[in-house]
Amino acid sequence: MPAAPTPFRFFLLTFALAAPFWVLGFLVASPDRVPMDMPVSALMFVCPGLAATLLTWRSGGRAAVRALWARLLVPPRPVRWAWYAAAPLVSAGPLLVHALAHLAGVPVTAARTTLPTLLALVALYLVAAAAEEAGWTAYATDALCDRWGAAPAAVVIGVVTSAWHVVPWSQVHPPDWVAWQFLASVALRVLWTWVYANTGRSVPAVVACHLFVNLWGTLTPTFDSPAAHAATAAVTTAAAAAVLLLWDGRTLARPRRRAHRAAGTAPEGRP
Template identity: 45%
Template sequence: MLRLPVVFFALVFALSVPFWLAGEVSGAQLPAGLPISALQVVIPVVAAVLLIRLSGGNVRRFLRGVFDAKKIPLLWYLPALLLMPAITLLSHGLAGQPLPQPPITSVLVYFALYVVAACAEEAGWTAYATDPVQRRCGALGAGVLIGVVWAAWHVVPYFQLHGPVWVLWQSLFTIAARVIIVWLHNNTGRSTFVAVLFHAMINVCYSVSADAGVYDPMPVGAVTLGAAALIVLAWSPKTLARPRFPALRRS
């Protein structure tokens, strides 16, 4: 099945314009301080499905592939689910911010909602676009390129609620997070669901911090950039799946 990442990216932006306009006109907010334009979350899967249908591909098979949890080795559930909370806790500690203490029910509700939302996004960013891009650009190149597109796609919603410094650091965080997602994807048999889990945890950590009034993208972005840099140093940038050190190969 022919994949056209550039066309996919353009279609995602084009289909998102009505959501950006709605956010600008209404000024309404969703829970956790998200702009109404954040409902654009459905666009990546819509764009991917449209392109697959137009190219004669099997849409049902594509969508089933998003739920490929069986591909994920048990050990890789740890970074998928725990790396982002660790980054968040470290960033709060370095910034001298109080640690959020959310009720467990809130965390579980957020997680359930964000898994659904992440399925819609990662069907596009990971299942449709990642492998074709990394065949041309390598794994690190794909992480950075898709990360830049992913961040740019969020810029309008970001600016609807925040200033330029906040947007800059949140965008850097977004790019670094995409590099981590490609690393997870490539080390789990090209799983899409591992990307869904990590993406969901990004949003859970954001919402928990935002609810507590302590979310700051500067420390979170800096720590995430550091984590992505360590991954690139420890794994081959071309594949992000070939550890450079023998101890890592046992995983």
């Protein structure tokens, strides 16, 4: 029987594995025409999956490692399939802000992308999202949800993942952009955990959310504008706050009113 996941050991190992990539990012300039001007240190996307694999192998051997990675391939049952439609929507802040700017008359340009380029971006972001979510979601999320509840787990993982990205972000973006991205990333993790909880704890659903936020960011040139990025962070944070306010924090799988009814109690502030 494999030992239970150890999220905080996983966090420390993921940061330690990323450190060489951060150093590489300072030493090697970002190549030209890289999506979203990503630095070389962005290659650290392999670290969460690697850390989760090492810890899982140590506690449960090959069988446990196979089970960990199998979660990225087979959605659990039962699955509420309608919730998979939320994957591109909860990550669509960049698209929404780009559209609103266009409607407001702000001069914005649309990215010109050929079909082969689009398919290559999808493949790249799918691999990166799967490697990260094998750690953040498949390994760490359930353990923290079971210990603290889904909402606190989402915020903790959101803060950790954002802190983990600060060095690469800072290598190619100004401090105000990094600050807004930090906030947006915490909010996105809340939204992704919400989708995760309502798809029967489906890791592929979170991988899809992760893929789409990178894809939308690449396809909207306003993603690099600090003002537009601030607006994106505000929209995403408002959506996450609505989820935390309206949904049961323990599970994020049902509205608060329904949860109170099931428990035989009234919502706070009501008799």
